[in-house]
Amino acid sequence: MTADKHGFSLTQLTSEKIDRVQRDPRFKKLTEEDVTFFKSILPEASVLEKKGLTQAEHAKYTCDWYNMYRAATEIILLPETTEQVSKILKYCNEQLIAVVPQSGNTSASGGSVPVFDEIIISTEKMNKIRKLDPLRGDLVCDAGCVLQDLDESLSQAGFQIPLDLPARHLCRIGGTISTNAGGIRQMRFGNLHGSVMGLEVVLPDGTIIDNLTTMRKDNSGYHLKNLFIGSEGTLGFVTGVSIATAQIRLAVNVFLIGLQSFDHVVQAYSLARRELPETIAAFEVLDTSTVQVVKGQDFQIPKGSPFPLSEKHPFYVVMETAGKDEEIEILRTDRLLKLLLEKEIILEGQIARTPDQVERFWSWRNNVPKAIVQTGPTSIHFDVSLELPLLYKLVEDAREWATKEGMIGRDIGAIYGYGHVGDGNMHLTIPALRDDEAIRIKIDDFVYEWVAEHKGSGSAEHGIGMMKAAYLSFSKSSTIISNMRKVKNLFDPNGIMNPYKMFPTKEEEEQGEIVRKRGQVGC
Known part of the structure; x- marks a missing residue:
């Protein structure tokens, strides 16, 4: 079998x-009449x-970025208008043809790739x-607009998308909304x-919900748009987006700091929030292993350049502030750096x-996932998602376990820990040494x-998709899952929209209830 974009077999x-x-x-096998x-x-x-x-062209749509999931899909449709999406979904609903909505296919949970x-x-x-709107920066756009392209267009008017991801050059705004991406x-x-102020969504039966409002305050009835944010294409197909953009702040300062322990990371975060509450924009933690993997793949910018600090520190933080007045922001950030050192x-x-x-500086954080894969x-x-002091304990306990x-060096290469400290969101990325489903299940468990x-959440920003469906009940009660199913059945009674995703089986749900309640036992 030919290799995929990471150099390994699909x-x-x-x-x-x-x-x-x-x-x-229930789902129909595709026929020539359908095509x-x-x-x-x-x-x-x-x-x-x-x-x-070609296999590579097909894999672009049918294999996920982490090379965990791949489908045998026979056809990929590329509509250009909402009306075309409506006609396609109406036909598929009548014919019971299952569909998977897809944007940039950068999903980290297998949500954008078919199962069968x-x-x-x-x-x-x-x-x-x-x-x-050049006055307020309110943007209305198609769901397939790439984040980086939107940012470049908006910058000419002094605005930016209120979202930033390492995959900004690939991911599309409809997909980020459908997974409620954080970044x-x-x-x-x-x-x-x-x-997000409003959405245009095509329901499974072809009905178009046009709610592309640009009103910042609208309290008239249910906010249906919130149902589709994070629904991963299981309720409908997002075709249009109305979003409030942010004014660009030109006085950008990016810290790169080295720390002795994760407790010091927490202290640095607390001090930064206290000293620069209006301008702090990002606070990302790395450990030594993540720095080394970026260096090992030569993914830093410029290529071959040394790490800006000593490489001997256990932890590093990339922190960004963005203010309006450059002179004031320089004074404030210099003072914060001095305080961090003095304390x-x-x-x-x-x-x-x-x-x-x-x-x-940012290349050392942004290119971590790309380097690991x-x-x-x-x-x-x-x-x-976890309480802030627990974020790195998960990494430590996972490595110890x-x-x-005996898994490190035999089943997996390493356990890398990095993430969004400011949001209580930790990423573990674990490269397996062979494509073995049993390894994944053992680590997932x-x-x-x-x-x-x-008492954390198994998904902070990447959604549930296929990868975490079996574990949804570890974070959500059966009552919540039951009501989620009711919403799904209301919007998609035939179940054609992104099937097999999001929900656990009944057996998995029962097991999850046991695990979740075990964590709630107290005295």
Whole structure:
């Protein structure tokens, strides 16, 4: 089998390696008549058939970025308008053809890749800016607009998207909304429930919900848009977005600091929030291993350049502040760095202020996921929410457990810990040394039970998708899951929208209840 973009063989088909779900027999197998219908709706070049694609072209849509999931999808549709999406979904609902909405396919939970033979409807060609208010920065755009492209267009008017991800050059705004993505600047901008003012959504039966309001305050009835934010395409297909953008602050300062312990990381965060409450925008933690993996893959910017600090410190933080007045912001950030050193919270630190320096510092954080996935055929990835002091304890306990189990060097290469301290969100990325589903399940069981025991959430920003569906009940009660199912059935009674995702099986739900309640036992 040919290699994927990371240099390893493409993973086995999900339908062959995972037996927790079976193909729903209600769903129709695609026929030539179906393909003919789709070609009557879309230009022929927008109907991609597997038989006409190379393996690499097909894998672009059918294999996830971490090489954990892969589908046997026969057809990928690339609509350009909401009306085309409506006609496609109406037909699929009537014919019981299962579909997977897809944006940039950068999902970290397997949510954007089919499990069996579901067709893919991609927003790739839905990439127009419909409207921008130059006074307030209110943006209305297609769901397929790439985040980086939007930022570049908005910057000309002095605004920026209130969201920033390392995959900004690939991910599309509809997908980020569908997973309620957070990213590296959520502590400044808040989550998307606050920024998104309205959505245009096509329901499974083809009905178009047009709620692209740009009103900042609208208290008339239920806020339906909030149902679709984070629903991962299981309720409807987001085609348009109305979002409040942010004014660009030009006085940007980026700290890179070295610390002795995670307790010192917490102290540094507390002091920074107290000293610079109005301008702190990001606070990202790395450990020594993550710095080394970026260096090992030569993914720093500029290539081959040394790490700006000593490489002997156990922890590092990349922190960004963004203010309006450059002179004032320099005084304030210099004072904070001095305080951090005087109080012996940090061991050393530097501040980047020019665009080149800022890019250099951020490259050590932004390129961590990209570097890790080069080191193994698949990468087992977690994004959990925990109380701040517990964030790195998970990493330490996971490494201790994996060492006792003899897994490091035999089953996995390493356990990397990094994340968004400002949001209480820790990422574990674990490159496996072979594509083995049993390894993933063993590690998943340990991590999600640990998180449940410490009353955290198994998903902070990446959604549930296929990867975490079995563990949803570790964080959510059966009552909550039951009501989620009712919402799903109301909007999608035929279950055609992104099936097999989000929900646990009944057996998994029962097991999750046991684990979750075990963590609630007190005296």
